[in-house]
Amino acid sequence: MRIKTLTLLVSLTLMSSISSTSFAAGGGGSAETDPAALQGKHFDPKGKPPSQYTIDKQNVQRATLPFEDQRDFEESKKGFIAAPTYTTIKGDDGVVAWNIGSYEYLLKGKDYDSIHPSLQRQAQLNMAYGLYEVVPGKIYQIRGFDLANMTIIKGDTGWILFDVLTSKETARAALAFANEQLGYRPVVAVVLSHSHGDHFGGIRGVVNEEDVKSGKVPVIAPEGFMEHAVSENIYAGNAMTRRMQLTYGTLLPRNPHGHVDQAIGKNISSGEIGLIEPNRTVSKDIEEITIDGVKMVFQNTPGTEAPAEMNTYFPQFNAFWAAENVTGTVHNIYTLRGALVRDALLWSKNINNALYLFGDKTEVMFSSHSWPRWGNERVKEVLRTQRDIYANLNNDVLHHANKGVTINEIHNVYKPPQSLQSNWAAHSYHGSEEHNSRAVLNRYLGYWDANPATLMPLSPRDSAPLYVEMMGGSKKILAKGRELNKQGKYLEAVEILNKLTLAEPNNTAAKDLLADVYEQLGYQKESVALRNSFLASAYELRHGIPEGASPKAGSPDMVRAMSTELMLDYLGIAMNSTKAAGMKFKINLITPDNGEKFVLEMSNSTLTNIKGYTAKDADLTVTANRADLEMIMTGQSTFEKLAQSGKVKLDGNKAVLGQLMSTQEKFDPRFEILPGTKKTH
Known part of the structure; x- marks a missing residue:
């Protein structure tokens, strides 16, 4: 093999190894904007409206959920300073990297039966866009420029930035808008809360690498940051990227029947992702650092939302920054795109540590997603709620497991207590009770349900023909599937139609019917991970894998790292x-x-x-x-x-x-x- 050919193979192999999973989730491009969204029309000619069964379920949610609690809406608006006149952010190449305007249909005051009412509420809250004041004259946030928030701390001489979004384009625009509104100040330090790309990928939009390498601008991150920022997405990166297209709904149009939210923000920008190695590491459990007159107390929380992550308390401002550990939603214990299963109990314990370390002193809690909570009692309420939901998930799942409930049953058994169901901060917008409960059991007992029949099962495509034959063939299955679909028995319909499509992958009628069923299940789900998975799968069953589904390869910064x-x-x-x-x-x-x-x-x-x-x-x-x-x-x-x-x-x-x-x-x-x-x- 000639050396030139070998070079091409090395480049393609390694560049394609890096998953875009944590770094790009459907971006901002205008190609994904759907003109029919404002009229509430379906984006797909084969798409179906919500069935009466789905509408009835949504109405039950509207009648029983605590919509009278409006505190989140009040807090999400508090401190608003200004919003840009633009809703799109473009890169140097003219390509749109961010487009919050594509979700404008959510602001029309209409209830959509194709969106779970609780999720629609969360999606509306995540439409916050612009500059907000968190602590008067000292702490600000740019929200709605990317999946995460950029937090801006005013030091004696310049800005200290906490988390810098996903891409250079959005980070640069966020900092420019803050300087425009607050007066220009240089960036004197950057803090990266954890090892996920939506928190560090925009770093080249706010600092020069030379200033970091020289030590002029400290870039502070928790111990293990660089290792985990890269390694999580390498070994199974291609599979993660493909799965992301379903679970993040990256190719779904922004539409009431498609993509509505990403739970902890609108979406992830699709610009240029960078990584500059931090020059200062927080390695102690509790570590105090003062930069530019701002005292920061860092709390290392490894093994929570990320393998390397840290919270920060500001004693001068009685303010607590919860990174992505406390965001007012139940996060993923198992990320469906693929990742190591997280430890729900450890997560709960780290929140509890924060509560006891800083809770009594904190007057405002803010994070790298969502909106702040103000007032000491409110802060402690949210901390306790998030502490308790993760602990309850861990403990109750294991309680049932110790009574014989298996990994294939637990998602139909586990439910949080009513007191937590009645609190918005305990709702599963990012994770879901279904897949998180299975994840906890998998962490402790593994994937086997202890039935020998499942130890070495036939591959689904090998077993499916046997099921189809025993059920009397495709015509009978289709007839039964249509009947179950009309009765609103969607999970039962999935059980048999999945077997039929596996056995007969070219059976268009079967795939279309399964897509109809998946669509109704997607409409009904509060969790964006489940909603997107069902709706994106419905689209693929109807039309095949969308062209242009190949994501960007890893950035040069990621390869160097x-x-x-x-x-x-x-x-x-x-x-x-x-x-x-x-x-x-x-x-x-x-x-x-x-x-x-x-x-x-x-x-x-x-x-x-x-x-x-x-x-x-x-x-x-x-x-x-x-x-x-x-x-x-x-x-x-x-x-x-x-x-x-x-x-x-x-x-x-x-x-x-x-x-x-x-x-x-x-x-x-x-x-x-x-x-x-x-x-x-």
Whole structure:
């Protein structure tokens, strides 16, 4: 294999390995704006309106939920200073990165039966757009410019920014608007609360990397930030990206029958994502830092909403910043796009620590999402509510598990106590009671329900034909499915129609009927994760996987932030082991500029690596600076060019490098999930 071809494979393999999951969720582009939304019309010619069963369920919610509690609406408006005259934010290339105006239909004062009433309420609250004052003359927030908020603290000489949105475009616009309204001040520090991209991705829009590297501008993050900011989305990145298209509804039009909200904000911008390595780390459980006259008490909360995350208390202002740990909604214990299961009990304990550390002293609590809560009693109420809902989820699920309820039953059994159901801050807009309860049980007991029949089940597409045959064939199943659909027995209809579509993936009538059922279930769900999953799946069943579903590859910043070991690990994942049959070789990799060395070994159709060693019997030794490897990985240079210039040295059998790369596969980001939805050309 020629070196040039090998370079292309390296670049494609590694750039495609980074999931956009945490970094791009359907962005701001005007292409996703639906003109029919303001009239409440469906965006899909095959789409159906809410059934009478769905309408009846929505009316029950309207009659029983505590809509008389208007405190969230009052608090979401408090401190408003100004909103921009524009509703779209464009990048340097003229492409729209953000468009809050595409959700204008939510502000028309109409109740939509295609949206769960509680979710519509949350979606309206998340329409806050502009600059808000949190602590008079000291703390401000820009809301509605991205999924997260940018918090702006006034120091003695400049701004301290807490979380800087997802993309350069929105962060730059947010800071410019704040300077326009409040008077220009330089950025003197940036605090990154945790390792998710909607909180750090906009950093290049607010600071220069040179100022960070020189120490002129401190960038503060919790211990483990860099590791987790990158690693969470690498190993299963392609699968996460594909699943994100369903669970985040990234390709659904903004429409009462489509995308309405992302629970903790409207959506995620689709601009340029950056990452600059922090130059100061918070490593202690409680750590006090003063910058530009502002005293900050950091509370490390690892293993909560993110593996690396921290809250902050401001003693001068009696203000508590809860990062993404307390946002007035039940978050994901298991993120459906894919991620390690979180610890609901640890999450609850960290909120409890915050309550006892800072609760009695706090007069305003704000976070990197949603809106602040003012007054000491109100702050403690929300802290207790969020503490209790996570603890209740953990404890009650395990209570039922210890009585024999399995992972395949718990979502039909677990319900929070009525006192929590009556409090808006305990509602599951981001997570859901259904998938979170299963996640808790999975964390402690795993996926097996202890029935031997489920230990090694047939693959669904192998078992489905047997079910179809035993049910009397597709005509009988379709007839029963239509009957169940008309009766509003949607889950029962899913049970049989799913089997039919798996057995007969080209059965359009079956797929269309299943889509109709999924659509009604989506309308009924309070959680955006469930709503989006059902509605996006309905669209794919009707029309196939949408064209243009391939997301952006990882940004150069993310590639540079990957450890060399992580990159080499990923080569083992991207390898098709059948293509490696019979291969046996060792490659030394030496990167002099950072003092690293590795051995890659191919044996038994498996690629392994070990750091800190070189093999005396290596077939090939590759010597290249890590910085030059990054040029290759981001497509800015090639092995061929670097070898010609002497920056890459290959000693030994160069053919083994070609063998290695011949095993690598670039994953299809549009792989089929629902049967019969992959278009063939």
